[in-house]
Amino acid sequence: MSIAGCLRRLRRRAHHSADTPSDGSQADFTIRAVLLGLLIGCLLCFTNLYFGLQTGWISMMSLQSALIGFLMSKLLRKPMSAQENVVLQTTAVATGTMPLAAGFVGILPALGLLDEKRDGVPPMHLSWIAAVGWSCAVAFFGVFLSPPLRKQVIIEEQLAFPSGTATGQLISVLHDMPPPETSLRQRRGYNALASTDDDDGIAYVASEDPRVSDALRASEPVPTEVPVVEEREGWSALSWSFAASGVMTLLAYFFPAVFSIPLFGTYLASQWMWTFTPSLSYVGQGIIMGFPTTLSMNLGMLVGWGILSPLAKHSGWAPGPIGDMTVGARGWILWVSLAIMCSDSLVSLVPVVVELFQEKVWRALRGSVDDVDSVKESKEVETEDRLVPMSWVAWGLAGSVILGTLLVWLVFGDEGIKPWATLLGFVMGALLSVLGVRALGETDLNPVSGLGKISQLFFAWIQPGNIVANIIAGGVAEAGAQQAGDLMQDLKTGHLIHASPRAQFFGQLIGSCLSIIVTTTAYTLYQRAYEIPGPSFPAPTAFVWLGLARLLRDGELPERSALFMVFFAILFGAVAAAKTYAVRSGWPHAKWIPSGVAFAIGFLNTPSFSLARLVGGIVEHVYYTRVGRENGGIKLIVIASGFVLGEGVVSVVSLILRTFGVGVASCWGCGHGMCGGCPAA
Template identity: 25%
Template structure:
């Protein structure tokens, strides 16, 4: 037999003989190696156990993955339709007020889980439940809802589409012929969106394996949503999700009732809590006030601190410093007889300096993404190892190789199982493109068939660049591509042939293509991580897009008919980006001759400033970049004012204090609280619009007057009595 050090011994040896020093050393070394081997085995077992705990797919190993047809359930489509209406109303309200739209993917996944879970519980108790609720079905709902409310943004109801209207054209103070305006009508809006919204879905379908598996693009929002859905459907996750939904429900009801309460005091212009001069009457004149909006408090809780601070800094710089100083130049830089809303006066500085900052920021990020995308694509194409990760992907997964290989093996297997034939993608693209080329010119005669053909020729390349850049940075540049189309096609058509409207329509075509393409790839990433079938993902995206093409225009039409001052500066729904986009189109065809004095010089300064700030952010690195403001966020209040920035910073302050008092709870429930605030206030807009259409007026007008004005009002009332 063998002893601990591996030497052979015999039972008959004298027990009294002592070991030599060498044999003792050998014995100790053997024991040490044995203990080391034991510890190594123990550590390996512990690591394996830890890997099993960290591995998402090991948690779901015993659960059946339903085929793609079972993922597309009737209940999923019903819930998706209801949630699509709700989120389209929310996005439309944000579109028509500030244009800042936070990611609502988490809210869509959370509410989808809640509604279907409630549905299945009721059926389970009645004994009618046939199929359990799976994470794949949850992913289908989230995909469908995001596709639908995405149309409320890319449809341009707060930007290029509403910019075509005569209501926006009147604000531009330019001569507008009939060929440069097109007022909203439900029929042509729905038709236009159906023609241009689907082609982006077909453009990148053949590249889904390359983008998700070969390139291993991270798509941070899609990855975060997938982790959320995976977490919901584990036993611990379901328990947490129930608490989150309960919290969301409380704040949803509270926000809805708060909106209802405020409505009673808005019987007139500048009435109610939205006109409360919280920082004083003089500050109120410069749009510095807290308007008690639950929506923007919630948006502030979702948006990063830097975004909210940047918006506030932009408001202080413009409305606190620049506009008062330029206003003092009235009569010198521009005519004193002009009203504040005239583009040849103070309004021109507000609008065009804002445009300059937006274009500077967009151009810098566009070039930045391209400089990362093109070398990475070339490098990857030249590499023999097609499975290698591109150098610019941000993969923060700290799991072990064994766990990665297991999860990825499972995910790749199912992701490649239900192939979408390339023939379907190519034929679909050509068919939709042919219909669009033949039909869009009938809606917009200023755009000829060859303009649309050129757009669709280059669209797949631009869609790929946008989807790739979104996968790297989580930043979609759809609006930047749209602005580029405004200038290119506006100049091509010319002012004499309706170049303004042609540029805006071309913006819509381009923006819908690149936006839907990146959204689809983002959802493919979510489906990859939740084992949802690519076929069910693609079909749910198509269904959601079709829903959005109907729901979006209908919701906008409700706003348009209910609020007669929609799009008017200073109103409840000023639609600030509509005027910005229209003036971009005018600038593209008419040049800079109509700008007020020194406006162009200031535009150059702020255009260059936006580029330099972005460059500085990249040079100093992530450690210091979080202290440097974002030019795009700063540009928004230049035109609109800083009142919503105060609401958003209030949301940031609430979150900051909450994180200091109880960070774990804040991390778990902050998004639910914010979603409740946004959803409740957003849904109140629906009954508010119905009341306005029915001509039901609020009973009370709450106004705030200075002491001097109040004395004059009292004196006037006394004369009447």
């Protein structure tokens, strides 16, 4: 046998253990990993739908899924491998993010806000089967986009994808593996050995970190200095934080004043919506989001609710009730928020577009395509049996587009959106996915809000005057961009941990299939039990979608709002440019430059949501400053995850109680009228 053949066998032995089946994907794709991923994903699905309808906030929770999955696997007879954990968290994320991908927190509530006199069409409330059809139409397009995007942004360009990288690092620590970067260099070394017959390949491996060579000879993992959370300690922290958040949620259901404290006085609470919600889940969200993001959100809250809202009210620009999203101050500042989000997202995309043009279009025009392809091939570390075949991708994309176009036509009819417009929506989704994924890989921010607005602008031009088509086509495009971005973070994690991309692909499909039923059923139950949008679930992003669609059709803005929109758009365009430059330049304090999207969310949500998250952000900052991320970071993540999951899961109990007519126990303390569960509110 030739030297190259021996080296190829050596590489295969590095990829597969003695008991691994011939199909590499099967070693990672196990029933227990998928089932645990579906279980965790269903909890995340309810949690994301609950918080998405309340605040518009949705989280991938990939890191939290991996951590909880690791703890749960300890209950099994044989603990999971790191690769199984990757498949578990991939399945959980695909299941848990469907409320945003299918528009249950924005698109569907926006359709329910339509006014026949103003919009020419009555409100549209989809039945359960119609909502399932709509979800099926948009659930799989992004999944089939992920394999080709993976080859481009993860293998060839090697973008960072900070959240996916952090999840990979956590999994490597939990499972006592070498650091992901070391493992990746090791696998690339084997690939170099297998593809050459000369001495250069051997020299490449010999030049690796000495610790790697020692570990290869001893078949032992490279030691890391990051501590592993103890099983008993992890379960204890997760259990008590989950229980505490759940008890608070039930207490707030029976005594709504618990979650609506007039911290700044009854007048500000009743007239200006300044209350405080001591929700442990919002504190947990603040911990996960981090202090810089929560600080940006609260700066936006102060400007929006403390300055612009009173200004608009007292100047007569927003004469209606403060909380009215049409003629009130809340509706007035909504437009400024929209301008900030669009400006921030678009400016952040400019360098992505420029680089994409330079690296692809310009290099192709100069005849260097062959060089690019050869580089891409040399950087791939997976064997063909572990990759998703391109034939699957081609058939899947074609099938998902055709099926999606047909289902959208069946659900909404010709009056809603023409099939050719839906088809264009999928094309837009594919193009915007490239931009969104690259932005996510470089900045850890997927600007789906701005991308959705780009799609709305496009469809206002090609199908003017049709608000329903504008919203639906924008939702189709946004779904592809959002889902492709989320899945790319998971594939980055799998790339670092050496999990099979094919196994992750299967997990994505299975998670998406189940989540269609879970999300639709949960949303239908919420609709029956609560008014959406309403006091308990204001669905702020629904007003953003509908507001822009109306603006593009009518061109009418609230009085003087255009001036402030232009000012804040220019201001945060400059801030976004500075932040993008600082991040790309590696400036260590770049995270303290305000985030335009977070700042705008402070406008969308009432102060109660932002203040509680600020508490969590402060806790995160103080804790890490005093204890250090290496000494206690994992435990804090466990506690934050328990806080978020506790309220999200126990909210299902509240939903069942509301459905069966069990009301609040007492409205004591709700005199300010801001308690969502009391009749007076």
